[in-house]
Amino acid sequence: MDLSIIIVNYKSSDKTIKCVNSIQKFDLGDILFEIIIVDNKPENNELSEIKNSFKNLGININYIQSKKNLGMGGGNNLGIESASGKYILILNPDIIVKKDSIKILYNYLKNSKEVGIVGPKLIYPNGDLQYSCFRGWKKYTPFLRRTFLGKIFKKQLNGFLMKDKDHDKVMTADWIMGSCLMFEKKILDDIDGGFDERFFMYFEDTDLCRRIKQLGKKVVYNPESVVVHNHGRESAREAWYISPFVSKLTREHIKSYIKYFLKWYGK
Numbered sequence: 001m002d003l004s005i006i007i008v009n010y011k012s013s014d015k016t017i018k019c020v021n022s023i024q025k026f027d028l029g030d031i032l033f034e035i036i037i038v039d040n041k042p043e044n045n046e047l048s049e050i051k052n053s054f055k056n057l058g059i060n061i062n063y064i065q066s067k068k069n070l071g072m073g074g075g076n077n078l079g080i081e082s083a084s085g086k087y088i089l090i091l092n093p094d095i096i097v098k099k100d101s102i103k104i105l106y107n108y109l110k111n112s113k114e115v116g117i118v119g120p121k122l123i124y125p126n127g128d129l130q131y132s133c134f135r136g137w138k139k140y141t142p143f144l145r146r147t148f149l150g151k152i153f154k155k156q157l158n159g160f161l162m163k164d165k166d167h168d169k170v171m172t173a174d175w176i177m178g179s180c181l182m183f184e185k186k187i188l189d190d191i192d193g194g195f196d197e198r199f200f201m202y203f204e205d206t207d208l209c210r211r212i213k214q215l216g217k218k219v220v221y222n223p224e225s226v227v228v229h230n231h232g233r234e235s236a237r238e239a240w241y242i243s244p245f246v247s248k249l250t251r252e253h254i255k256s257y258i259k260y261f262l263k264w265y266g267k
Helices: 012-025 046-053 071-082 101-110 139-144 154-160 204-213 248-265
Strands: 003-009 031-037 061-065 086-089 095-097 115-123 180-184 216-230
Touching: 003 012, 003 046, 003 071, 003 101, 012 031, 012 046, 012 095, 031 046, 031 071, 046 061, 061 071, 071 204, 086 101, 101 115, 101 180, 101 216, 115 204, 139 154, 139 248, 204 216, 204 248
Parallel strands: 003 031, 003 086, 031 061, 115 216
Antiparallel strands: 086 180, 095 216, 115 180
């Protein structure tokens, strides 16, 4: 098997179905692939609905029911464990792939031995660019991202978002958004496993890219591949001074932020 495409579903069956349909729509050529759908919400019984949608699709889909919500990293790890592909594509259910987007990532990674992980250009449904490759987090970066301080220290925030770079050109980054990224499965043996599950939600992609960079491998943003990301930044919907009290996702983001800095800077 050449490629395993892993999608973690959590109360998002409609998006998962649209995501898989977009994969099926475009011919992947001679790439032998499987799709692995991990359901992170067993009590919702969404996996049955998803299975019924793909009865006659004619592509190889494996279904895994998690016993509990493992978070994004844990859910993807569950899929990776059963993956038979040489390469892994992590795909969020709110992604719609476009023509050749998967093939471009696959061929680029296959022919670029110095590259450890690669991600595409992400665009919003209206066609606008979503910044998805970044410089490394600094201790103050979350405050620039979530509060009025981002308007005051705009240069620092723009630097984090790599706005000084041309996002229509292939370039290296410190990390790329985990909504859509591809790597060779065996590289996980060199970084002591897949996603670090202490990050239930958020920072699991940052951490993975950082560990891959430590091997001397490149983290690459490749805009020749384009996917649509229906991304709502759920953890940032409320005002910054209210959000930690009313949003579980915001609290998870803050916890992961603390865990990340303790892991990398707390020694």
